[in-house]
Amino acid sequence: MSLYSGELAATLIVIFIGFLPNEVWRVLGVLFGRRLDEDGLWMRWVQAVAAALLAAVVARLLLVPSGALVALPLWLRVGGVASGIAGFLLARRSVLAGVLTAEAVIILGAWWLGLG
């Protein structure tokens, strides 16, 4: 089907595309940790890129989904996540409250639309 659906290919991808590029930072932290300037310009750029990457992946999953999420209308996907942020802010910044709010909105919405 796709290039990663076999176990061997997927394992190689996990090791070379996932494990090694990620583990580099932990090794660098051990080797050069004491000389690290967390507020240096370069670290600030890396932090901005890391936040943008995560936001991009989340937006991609929500706005241009590929799997079973296609069945859920766009307004419900976005509305669910927005209600989660609202729940998080209203419940004095409780992550759990935010997640539960969003999940409740999505389950009720999907059930009301008769999905599945």
Next chain:
Amino acid sequence: MQPPSVPISSPPASPTRWFFRGMRGAWSAPGLVLLATFVGFGGLMHDVSFPIFAGLLSVLLIWALPAQVILIGGLGAGASLPALALAVCLSGARLMPMVVALMPLMRGARPRLWKELLCAHFVAVTMWAEGFRLLPGVAAEGRPAYACGLGAGLIALSMAGTAIGFYLSHTLPGPLAIALLLLTPISFTILLVRNARRTVDWLAIGLGAGISPLVANSPGGLDLFWAGVGGGTLAFLIARYGLRRRA
């Protein structure tokens, strides 16, 4: 839940004993939250038909959920492998300061490089928080083994969650299966909002999320590159130079 500290007067213990004490320390509220989060990841894996063994291996080896979601989500969206490796690499940079901060607590009485590298592998956000909570109460000679036990325990819980999510996603009724798939995007969105403090953070979130659908299916599987590296760099430049000129 585990008491916050192990009494200092406890008799001398072997590294194995410390390791199992650490594993028991993983069985806590943050550990269970982690398990639930990985249930969502397992569902996502199943949705893009990523095989279970390699997925469980990704928990053990990558051990950083954002990197794992970038990898699995990117593969599902047809990203190119070099672009994905770069995206994973950039997302992992936040681990370095965590390793630096936690290492003095994990190092123990007689530091060894290989022990430090092993302990560092377990560092991720939950380990970081739980390490600061639990390690100060552990005797210095037991710390490397305790830290490895704690990390191994957290990884075991996360692998269990991944397997549960993988098998649940096709047995759950429709609305619940969809809610399971949205667990990861929802919790990441809320965590991004929680961690955003400075202007540059909000700009990076807005630009990353805004550019991502515009460049979806861009040639060469470079969507993530444009949205992440482009959006993040733009946010960095605007926060550093754009706003200052106006001020």
